[in-house]
Amino acid sequence: SQKIEQNSEALNIQEGKTATLTCNYTNYSPAYLQWYRQDPGRGPVFLLLIRENEKEKRKERLKVTFDTTLKQSLFHITASQPADSATYLCALSPYYGNNRLAFGKGNQVVVIP
């Protein structure tokens, strides 16, 4: 069956360090992999998209890698700040179909000042 797995345990990290989150998937062949940020009581907000033929993407302090052989994406927040504390969700989408995304359950990050 198809699965998207993110760590269910919160990641507690010291301010200034790099936070790294993992997204593993099974039985998908995604054209795109995306990361979203969600704050408590709010809707997810799109952060970054990486295509299957891209290895790495950066946006400010964020970096995403995509390894289609390992079926894994890593999401890095460098120089983390308390304002980065949130839940981060990965999502996959195919090339064709009805534009449905498949979401992971999310991984919480807590940045400690």
Place this chain on the structure above:
Amino acid sequence: DVKVTQSSRYLVKRTGEKVFLECVQDMDHENMFWYRQDPGLGLRLIYFSYDVKMKEKGDIPEGYSVSREKKERFSLILESASTNQTSMYLCAVGVNYGYTFGSGTRLTVV
């Protein structure tokens, strides 16, 4: 960028009531989605629509229906609210390279 507005942030309804959740976008996107989100279960797709009057069931459509009479508005209907429908409901608009979500409606059924 599209703006997605959900009509209520918090809603309390009684068991058996018919409940309408509204979602409005300010652009002309074809695809609109309704999710519910519960602790430990993540986002689950209820219904989606890819055009006016077009709809498809998602993963958990039971107990829900939808309406899309105009392109900018997608409504989720709980025909007879039950306590197990207490949840955060999220509307999204977009395509397979990115969604924009509304702020969510926290529905409590008592």
